[in-house]
Amino acid sequence: MYYRKALCAQQENVDQGTLQITVHSKTDNRPVENALVRISYTGDPNSVIEEVRTDSSGNTPVLQLKTPPLEYSLNASEEAQPYAEYSMQIKAEDFHQEEIAGTEVLPAVLAKQPVLLNPRQDTVSENRIVIPPHTLFYEYPPKIQESEIKPVHETGEIVLSKVVIPEYIVVHDGPVGDNSASNYYVRYRDYIKNVASSEIYATWPDDTIRANILAIMSFTLNRVYTEWYRNKGKDYTITSSNNTSSEDIRLIENYINSGVDAVICCYYSAEATEDISKACMEAGIPLICYCFGNTYHTSEIVSDNYVEGEMIAEMAADYVAKNLADKEEIKVAFGTISSVESMATRCDGMVTKFMELVPNAVDVGITEDLNSTAKAYDWAEKVLLAEPDVDVFVCFCDAIAIGVSEAMKDAGIGGDKVSVFGMDGSASAVTCIAEENSVFKATIGYDLVAAGKALVDVAIACLDGEDVAYAYEYPAPFIIDASNVEKYK
Numbered sequence: 001m002y003y004r005k006a007l008c009a010q011q012e013n014v015d016q017g018t019l020q021i022t023v024h025s026k027t028d029n030r031p032v033e034n035a036l037v038r039i040s041y042t043g044d045p046n047s048v049i050e051e052v053r054t055d056s057s058g059n060t061p062v063l064q065l066k067t068p069p070l071e072y073s074l075n076a077s078e079e080a081q082p083y084a085e086y087s088m089q090i091k092a093e094d095f096h097q098e099e100i101a102g103t104e105v106l107p108a109v110l111a112k113q114p115v116l117l118n119p120r121q122d123t124v125s126e127n128r129i130v131i132p133p134h135t136l137f138y139e140y141p142p143k144i145q146e147s148e149i150k151p152v153h154e155t156g157e158i159v160l161s162k163v164v165i166p167e168y169i170v171v172h173d174g175p176v177g178d179n180s181a182s183n184y185y186v187r188y189r190d191y192i193k194n195v196a197s198s199e200i201y202a203t204w205p206d207d208t209i210r211a212n213i214l215a216i217m218s219f220t221l222n223r224v225y226t227e228w229y230r231n232k233g234k235d236y237t238i239t240s241s242n243n244t245s246s247e248d249i250r251l252i253e254n255y256i257n258s259g260v261d262a263v264i265c266c267y268y269s270a271e272a273t274e275d276i277s278k279a280c281m282e283a284g285i286p287l288i289c290y291c292f293g294n295t296y297h298t299s300e301i302v303s304d305n306y307v308e309g310e311m312i313a314e315m316a317a318d319y320v321a322k323n324l325a326d327k328e329e330i331k332v333a334f335g336t337i338s339s340v341e342s343m344a345t346r347c348d349g350m351v352t353k354f355m356e357l358v359p360n361a362v363d364v365g366i367t368e369d370l371n372s373t374a375k376a377y378d379w380a381e382k383v384l385l386a387e388p389d390v391d392v393f394v395c396f397c398d399a400i401a402i403g404v405s406e407a408m409k410d411a412g413i414g415g416d417k418v419s420v421f422g423m424d425g426s427a428s429a430v431t432c433i434a435e436e437n438s439v440f441k442a443t444i445g446y447d448l449v450a451a452g453k454a455l456v457d458v459a460i461a462c463l464d465g466e467d468v469a470y471a472y473e474y475p476a477p478f479i480i481d482a483s484n485v486e487k488y489k
Helices: 002-010 188-199 206-231 245-258 274-282 305-323 341-357 373-386 398-410 427-434 448-463
Strands: 015-025 036-041 048-053 063-067 084-091 098-105 110-117 127-130 168-172 183-187 263-265 287-291 299-302 330-335 361-363 392-395 419-421 440-445 471-473 478-481
Touching (some): 015 036, 063 084, 084 110, 098 110, 168 188, 206 398, 206 427, 263 448, 274 287, 299 448, 305 341, 305 392, 305 419, 305 440, 330 341, 330 398, 341 392, 373 392, 373 398, 398 440, 427 440, 427 478
Parallel strands (some): 263 287, 330 361
Antiparallel strands (some): 015 063, 440 478
């Protein structure tokens, strides 16, 4: 079934991607020169479409290969396979033959396939590797949930004196709790690269790829750091709900059942988590919330989401007054979201205040529920199609502003034509603002380190039996633009 589906996809190949194979010896990693590489469609190994040899560095020439249309990988679909699948047969003197099936080639990007050959004197004979379908296209069984709270036992491993980025991590090759499965030491960077390649399409905008890789790194290092701190006698757990209320609820339930001493959280939805927050408080566990909480919490570091929206509007309006004062009409597109209540409130403040401060502003009226950089990119393209002379994009957060900026860049539009504004002060936003003739003019940042320290201070105070204030003031915001962006790089 899988091969038949792949062959069907080949018939829709109308774009082009590139592929390069690199061949090395498995024993000493030296390049294998003059290796013969035959390329065929996966599922039809007899239809050889390319036959090349490796050079002194073990590399084949860069091959031009047919792929499905680019838009397949930019718009999620269960029906349209976004990549073409190729198989290869690798032969070299003094080495066992190797076969690889299912190498994925996407349009407009270079796919690199490494190959390790076993010398003939090794007991290992010919090998065939089948690369499974991409996780974004194929429906795999759900991952088995792990407990967030785990006992730490003596392992014999050395505990370093400080937290570091590891060179190697241990990967368990089997389900959770399967003690018969092997553990492997894998280079950290190789692990991140392999996970990313199976969860991301290389055709996505750079900032989208960067954000996803940072999330993968964060999840991986969280496990490493948590274990390190526990071995140092600091027993706490860091988890992520991936912006879902259901996961927020599940995590807090686990914390209650595990009998933790305190919980620090940032809810996706205050309303949806009200019952579980009440249960946490009734269990005698202090609950400290970041940004916003519901009725049931011990303390919080608060922000007024409506006021935050007004701040974005004021920043954008100030730029318009200084740089677009000669225009009779300002066409503005608002990057908003309705599915996240706190951010919807921010959007209300943003739109209302901007239209108040810029009386000659005209809302282009093209709106969508923007919950990702990729969606923001597509939305910006729609705005350009309908209103090619749009002046300003005012966005509720940096992730949306970055998607818009990428769309402008790809359309050949610079900062002399369009202005984009966001909020959060993210590293990606800073990088974008610093670019020459960038459309991304400014963002609003916070001292998040100070916020994190304040949350921990409040939690410790609660555990020490101190009376804590119901709410702590959110760190003062600041504008990042071309005048000071170098400071925040």
